[in-house]
Amino acid sequence: MSAVHEATVLAGAPLAQEIREGVRRRIDALRARNVTPGLAVVTVGEPPSGNPYVRAKCRAAESLGARATVTRLPATIDEAGLREALHALGRDPATHGVILQLPLPAPLREERHLEDIPAEKDVDGVHPLNVGRWVNGLPAHRPATPLGVVALLRRHAGDLSGKRVVIVGRSRIVGRPLSVFLSERKEGLNATVTLCHSGTRDLASHTREADILVVAMGKRAAITADHVRPGAIVVDVGIHVVENPQPGGRKYEGDVDFESVRRVASAVTPVPGGVGPLTVAMLLSNLADAAERAAGAGPAA
Numbered sequence: 001m002s003a004v005h006e007a008t009v010l011a012g013a014p015l016a017q018e019i020r021e022g023v024r025r026r027i028d029a030l031r032a033r034n035v036t037p038g039l040a041v042v043t044v045g046e047p048p049s050g051n052p053y054v055r056a057k058c059r060a061a062e063s064l065g066a067r068a069t070v071t072r073l074p075a076t077i078d079e080a081g082l083r084e085a086l087h088a089l090g091r092d093p094a095t096h097g098v099i100l101q102l103p104l105p106a107p108l109r110e111e112r113h114l115e116d117i118p119a120e121k122d123v124d125g126v127h128p129l130n131v132g133r134w135v136n137g138l139p140a141h142r143p144a145t146p147l148g149v150v151a152l153l154r155r156h157a158g159d160l161s162g163k164r165v166v167i168v169g170r171s172r173i174v175g176r177p178l179s180v181f182l183s184e185r186k187e188g189l190n191a192t193v194t195l196c197h198s199g200t201r202d203l204a205s206h207t208r209e210a211d212i213l214v215v216a217m218g219k220r221a222a223i224t225a226d227h228v229r230p231g232a233i234v235v236d237v238g239i240h241v242v243e244n245p246q247p248g249g250r251k252y253e254g255d256v257d258f259e260s261v262r263r264v265a266s267a268v269t270p271v272p273g274g275v276g277p278l279t280v281a282m283l284l285s286n287l288a289d290a291a292e293r294a295a296g297a298g299p300a301a
């Protein structure tokens with residue numbers, strides 16, 4: 001009887017910890033010069049219980065010696081009010097990085113606010129100046145989640161040159177920037193990328209071609225073993241909160257049906273504990289970049 005194949009579980013936490021240790025050293029050096037990196041998160045219409053992702057970002061920033069504040073705006077705020085709140089943080093010298101937590105409640109539209117955070121404080125890497133720079137391979141703040149996915153793939157799969165990567169989802173903060181980063185003509189990258197979305201016909205015919213499949217579609221357990229080529233590496237970006245039948249329990253699931261996919265793939269990221277910790281680590285790295293630049297000590301912009 002042959003043993004049932006099970007994929008390697010690609011945990012993000014050990015690599016995230018390494019990245020955070022590097023960021024901690026940079027923040028220590030800044031604080032020695034009396035500069036405390038400041039992260040400001042703006043939420044609109046947050047539930048009274050708060051937002052667990054915002055809490056995680058702030059806790060992580062504080063654990064490394066940065067300052068983190070949350071500006072909670074009501075769901076009723078209008079475009080001008082949100083713009084003014086973002087401009088105020090843009091002017092604040094103690095704030096080095098600003099995040100506008102998405103999605104925004106209707107009728108606010110995120111694309112109307114992309115330029116309300118100054119490019120140098122846009123640690124999510126979505127300001128058109130930053131996007132224009134990273135598309136052209138220039139130094140810029142880059143979105144944290146795709147940076148985390150690239151770091152994980154480089155660590156696990158080594159050289160990605162010529163690998164067939166299929167990404168499901170073309171969002172501003174995950175799928176689209178990831179497609180740009182992985183296809184950069186750079187040592188270790190240089191992959192062949194297919195970007196799928198809701199207009200893609202016969203999704204599985206594309207995903208089954210992938211050496212590396214990255215899923216960021218926001219649909220719980222939508223990718224099953226039938227979508228995966230045997231031996232592929234599968235990265236699950238999705239996060240869904242699932243009410244657990246156990247009393248008081250809550251659990252998280254991804255866009256990938258982990259139990260079926262692990263029997264086909266060579267490696268698969270778990271949810272939680274896969275991409276999430278890397279996103280937070282990369283965000284803190286962006287914050288350190290911003291604070292170093294503001295202090296005149298940083299990497300070239």
Ligand SMILES: NC(=O)c1ccc[n+]([C@@H]2O[C@H](COP(=O)([O-])OP(=O)(O)OC[C@H]3O[C@@H](n4cnc5c(N)ncnc54)[C@H](OP(=O)(O)O)[C@@H]3O)[C@@H](O)[C@H]2O)c1
Nearest residue numbers: 145169170171174197198216217218237238239275276279
């Ligand atoms: N782990 C982390 O750190 C992290 C960070 C960010 C986001 N997330 C999670 O990742 C997931 C995706 O978030 P996001 O912000 O990138 O995406 P999003 O803005 O929710 O967009 C989803 C993307 O998936 C595509 N899509 C939806 N259904 C599809 C289908 N049936 N077939 C093919 N494509 C389909 C959409 O296509 P269209 O463009 O055509 O609509 C869109 O491009 C969410 O669960 C989110 O919570 C996790």
